[in-house]
Amino acid sequence: MNKLKIAIQKSGRLNEDSLKILKDCGISINNGNDQLMAEASDFPMEVLFLRNSDIPQYLKDGVVDAAIVGDNLLVEKGKGIRAVEKLGFSKCRVSIAVPKTFEYTSVKDLAGMQIATSYPNTVNDFLESKGISADLHQISGSVEIAPNIGLADAIVDIVSSGSTLFKNNLKEAEIILKSEAVLAVSPKISEESNAILQKFRFRIQSVLKARNSRYILMNVPNNKIDAVGKILPVLKSLTVMPLAEEGWSSVHSVIDKNTFWEVIDELKAVGAEGILVCPIEKMVL
Known part of the structure; x- marks a missing residue:
């Protein structure tokens, strides 16, 4: 069975965050101390732990199909290598x-x-x-x-x-x-490995969207639901469920984590109460 070969930094600032995003994508890596290669137990992937400065050449030569590296390293040593996802860490x-x-x-x-x-x-x-x-x-x-x-x-x-x-x-x-950290792809990646890469990217996108979003729910007077809808950026439409108390509903949506304080102030101003903001583990669009 074909496997996606991906390189990450052997040690240093990118190593822990790279392993964490793999874990958040549901990919378990069984790597012991000083192990230079490890296989995922639940995804067709092999991870190579390499010196940071060596990774661009491994990508150019097609020894690895992809890598999690700093964008700055690609600028310095990786001309011609595509970065297909910004990962939001190691800025x-x-x-x-x-x-x-x-x-x-x-x-x-x-x-x-x-x-x-x-x-x-x-x-x-x-x-x-x-x-x-x-x-x-x-x-x-x-x-x-x-x-x-x-x-x-x-x-x-x-x-x-x-x-x-x-x-x-x-x-x-x-x-x-x-x-910042990016997912970079070898120009020599095969069609089979690229198909696995796309599945991996889908998982990454779901994780990153969740990291940057929060689930919000609140109690809203029925006559203020339209006003709340104008404040909240929604994926399709608000989720609205009637409460036992007549004239009130529970309203649910998703907001950007970087703007939720400003959004909450606006929601309170139009009459929203009992506002809860929760983290999201995964977000599949």
Whole structure:
């Protein structure tokens, strides 16, 4: 039986979230310590645990059919590889950082500077697009110490919270690109593996839709149901069930988790009571 071969990061920030989304998709991976390959027990899938920097080449060569990687890695090393789903986790920025004492005004300030980075292709493309020439020092790991030891005037690195920059007396000066985890696909994927991939994508989409939504139910006067319907973004129509108390109904719907506080304020203003907001495990459209 054909199986979808998917690569995820062996260790680091993407590993745990990648395994979690597989689990939420109903895919159980039995991987022991230091195991480089594992099979799913309930889905036609093999998982390869690889070094992050090696994954783009495995995709290009068709050794794996798909991978969960940071979008920033595809920009740096994966040209020609398609990202078919944004996964919503491991969000970060690839940014230029300079010493706190440096009075940065624009990207033109980088002209002629020495820049340390683990992303030379990304930086070169960015500088060329701005018509700027600078000297790059390619470093693997601990890029943020380069200005402190006199190796570089500035750095380009991944930034999440900015705490690492702060600890090294650096400040974020320019964002080159924003990144998050994506599902990437090999250009050499077979038709059989692609068919399995589409089933996997369907599960991912159901999980991500649920993560970004909340189920809401409330008691509403019957003469206010139309007003509630205008406030709530619904999939098709509101679910309305009569209550024992005459003139009232229980109204159910789905809302975006990022806007539900604003929506609740509006619902209360038109007379909704007993509002409950619940998480959704899966959402199949």
